[in-house]
Amino acid sequence: MDVFGAALGASGDFLRAAAIDAAYELGIVEALAATPSCDELADAIGVGTGRRRMRVLLDVLAALGVLVRVGDRYGRGDVPARPVVPRVGWGLMADVIRRDKALPVEGGEHERRMHEHLATAGAAAARELAPLLRARGVGPGDGLDSPGDGRDGPGDGPPTLLDLGGGAGAYTAAFLDAYPDGRATLVDFREVITLARQHLARFGDRVRYVPAEISVAEVGEGYSAVLLANVVHLHGPAQCAKYCVVAARAVAPGGVVVVKDLRMDEGRVGPIEGLLFALNMAMYTGEGDVYEASRIGAWLVDAGLVNVREERLAVAADAFAIVAEKPRVETAGIERELVERAAAVGAELPGPLRRALAFGIGLDRADRSAAARERLGNVERHYLELMPGMRADQLAGVDPAAKLFLEAPLDWSKLPRMSSAIDRLYAVLAEAGVDGGDHDHVCGPVHVHGHDHGRGHDHGLDHARASEPVLDPVLDPTLDPVLDPSQLHDADAFRANTPTLAAMYARTHYGACMPLLYGYPADLAYFRTRGSELGLDVHGTIDRYLTVPMIHELCHFGRERDALPIHLDECIAGWLGVHVWPEFAYPEPGHDDAIFAAPWLSQIGQAIVRAFGIAPVVRAHTGAARWRDVLPAAFVDAAERLCLADWMKRRTLHFLSDTLAPRPWIALAFAVAAGWDVRTYTPGALAELSLLKIAPREDAVADRAIVEDALRAMCLDNVRVAGSFRARSVVPGATITIDASRCTVTRPRTGDVDVVDPSYWLPPSVAGKILVDLGPRTGYRLRLSRLDAIPEAARAICAAPPGYQTAGFALEPVVLP
Secondary structure, X not given: OOXXXXXXXXXXXXXXXXXXXXXXXXXXXXXXXXXXXXXXXHHHHOOOOOHHHHHHHHHHHHHHOOEEEEOOEEEEOOOOXXXXXXXXXXXXXXXXXXXXXXXXXXXXXXXXXXXXXXXXXXXXXXXXXXXXXXXXXXXXOOOOOOOOOOOOOOEEOOOEEEEEOOOOOHHHXXXXXXXXXXXXXXXXXXXHHHHHHHHOHHHHHHEEEEEOOHHHOOOOOOEEEEEEEOOHHHOOHHHHHHHHHHHHHHEEEEEEEEEEEEOOOOOOOOOHHHHHHHHHHHHHOOOOOOOOHHHHHHHHHHOOOEEEEEEEEOOEEEEEEEEEEOOOOOOHHHHHHHHHHHHHOOOOOOHHHHHHHHHHHHHHHHOOOHHHHHHHHHHHHHHHHHHHHHHHHHHHOOOHHHHHHHOOOOOHHHOHHHHHHHHXXXXXXXXXXXXXXXXXXXXXXXXXXXXXXOOOHHHHHOOOOOOOOOOOOOOOOOOOEOOOHHHOOOHHHHHHOOOOHHHHHHOOOOOOOOOOOOOOHHHHHHHHHHHHHOOOOHHHHHHHHOHHHHHHHHOOOOOOOOOOOHHHHHHHHHHHHHHHOHHHOOOOOOOOOOOOOHHHHHHHHHHHHHHHOXXXXXXXXXXXXXXXXXXXXXXXXXXXXXXXXXXXXXXXXXXXXXXXXXXXXXXXXXXXXXOOOOOOOOHHHXXXXXXXXXXXXXXXXXXXXXXXXXXXXXOEEEEEEOOEEEEEEOOOOOOEEEEOOOOEEEOOOOOOOOOOOOEEEOOHHHXXXXXXXXXXOOEEEEEEOOHHHHHHHHHHHHHOOOOEEOOOEEEEEEOXX
16 A cells, blocks of 8 residues: 555545535536536536536545446436535545635644654555656766766666656665665755655765756756656646656656556546545645546656656555656767668758757657567658658659749749749848848858759750650759858849759758649649640749749758757748748739748747847848757756657648647747746647737737738638648638637638638737726737728727728627636
C-alpha cells in the first residue's frame, strides 16, 4: 500500500459515508430519476461553478453502485439509507460543491506530521521506483555546481536526480541509497525543505536544496532523471502540464522523466482508492485531481518527451509511474548523409529542412517500432525521391504546360504584376535595412548554385530527358552562386539576372529540392485553360497566375540562413508575401490567384511583426541578422521548444504544426513582448491564454490593417477546380462575428473544402475598446454587401460605435455567448 492508501486507512469508510450523505444533501438521489447528464444534474440541483467537484463525487458514487453510469448519463443504482455524518471535514462535502470553495488545510505542526507520515509510508514505493530513475546513460552536466545544458547527451557520469516537490525526501533518499555515486536536487517550499534537510542529513553535500515553487525554481539542466512524485494530484491540468515542461527542460537528452502518483483507470471507473483520493482533492484543493495515465502521458508528450510508458509498483497496487524519455539524436552524421543522398538525385536540401529531417530520421532510427519504420520510409521517399523527382520533371519540362510557362524567355515589360511585386519586395527589404552585403556576411558562403545564364537555359533543364549525363546548371558548383532577393542590390538587377521562371525558382530556398508550389500539372493545366478563356497570352497567364507562387518562394530567402522552426518560418514568409503583394492571400474581385488557405499561416507572421516590429523581423528572416540578436531570446527559445514538442506529438511529414490552429503562436509572440515568462507554457496553455491580458503596445494604423485582413479572410471562397485549389474573394452569405472577449473574427464555413470555420485574430487593443465602449455587449455581427466596403467596415470596428450601417455593410452590436 502506498501513501494514499495509508492516508485514507480506516477513514475510507467515513469518506464513503460522506459521499453518500452529500448525494442526499445535494438532491442527487431524487434527480437521478430523469437519468441526467452531469450538467443536466447540476442544473437540476442548483450547482454552478462547482461542477468539476460534483463530477468527482459522481465518479465515487458510480463506483459504490449508488448510481449507474451509462455513457455520459446517470441513473439510480442501489441507493443505501442516508448515513449520519458529522458536519465537519468531509461532512461538509455538499457545502464545498455548492460554494465551489475548498476547505482550508492546516499548516504548521499538522503539516509537519503529514510529511513525516508520507516519508515513512512511501519509503517502500520509493525504493521500488529507484531503478526507474536510472537512465540508459547520464549527461555530463549534473544540474548542481555546474549544470550542463544536456546537448551532449547521456554519457558515463554519475546519475543525477531532480526531485520536484520532493517533500521530506523519501524518493531522494531511495535514489541516493540505490546509487552511491549519485547526486540530487530537491525542490519544495521553504518550510518543507527544513524537514527534508533533517531526513537527508546523512547524505551531506550529495543533496542540493532549492526552496521554491516548482515552476520558478532555478535548477539548471542536464539531469539524468527528473521526478514528480505525488505532486500532480495537488494541481489542475494546466499547472500539471507546466510542471511536465519544467521536468522536460531540466532532463538531459536520453534521460528520463517519471511522474509517480495514485492510479486512476481510464474512464475514471476505479480503483476505489484513486476515486476516493480524487474526492479528497476536490474537498481540500483548488483544482487537484487524480489523473489517468493517458492524461499524464499527454502532458509529457506535449513537453517534448517520447517513449511514454506506464509502470506498476508491486508494493503499491493503488499507484503507478508514468515514464518518458527526452530524445537524444546525433544529427551531424545524418546531415552529412542527407547531403550525399540528395546530391545523388540532383538535389540539395536547405539548412532548416535538412536539420529537421536529420532529427526526425534520427528519432525513427532509434525507435525500432513498426510505426517508426513506416514513418522513416515515408520521410525518405518523400524528400529524397518523390519531391526531387517532381522538381526535376518541372524544370525539365516533362509536362507541356511546365515547359510552356517555366521555360518561356521572360519579357519583363509584359509582366507588370510580377514586376511590381518584385519592386515592392525590394522596397520592403530596403526599408528594413537589408542589402546583399548584410546577407553574405551573416549567412556565410552559400553552397547551392544557380542557373548559368551563359550556357543556355534549355540544355541544363533538359538533363532529365538526356540520353547521356548532362551537368544540371542548378547544382553545378562552377556556376554563379545561388541568388535570392537580398543578394541583389535592386529589383532591376534581379530582373536582369532572371531570364525564365525556371531560373528564378531554381535559386530559391526550396528550389533545389522541391517542386514549385502551384507548378503541379493540375495547376498549370488550369492556368493554361483559364488564361485562354481570359484571352491571355503566355506572359499574361504567367503574370496572372504565377506571380503569387514566385513571391511565395522568394520570401523564404537563402538556404543556409538562420531560421526559426519551419512552421514559424513558413508563417513569416506568408506574412511577408501578403505584405508585399496582398493578392498573395486576398485576390482582387474576379481573380483566383491567391495561395490557398494562406491567412491561416500569414496571420501568425503578422502577429509576430505586430509584437516585435517589421524591420527586425524582416532582417532576421532574410538572414541579415540573427534572430537572437533582434528578438527576445525568450521568444526564440520558446519557439524552438514548442515547435519541436508540437511536431514530435504530430510527426507531420511537412514539419508544420496544426495549420488551422494559429492561436498558440499568436499568444506566444504577445506574451513574450509583454514580458511574460513562457518557459513552462505548452501550445495548449497558450491557446487558452486571453490576448486581452497580453495586448501589445497601441498602434492604431497597424491594428486597422489587421482588422482589414481579418475581414478579407472572411470573404475567401475556397474551391477545387479540376484538381487545383483556388481562392476567390466573394461577399459572404453569412454574417461575420467579431468576438471581442475572445479576440476573434469568424464566420461559418461554406462548401466542402474548408474543414473548420474561418478564423482570424482581432487586435487586443481593438477588442478592449469594444468591450469598454459597448458595455454589456461583447462584439458585433457584421453583414457585408460589397467587398470595397471592407476598409470602411474595419475603421468602424476599430472605432467601436454603438451600431453602424451604410450601403456597403451593417454593423450590429450583440451579446455573444
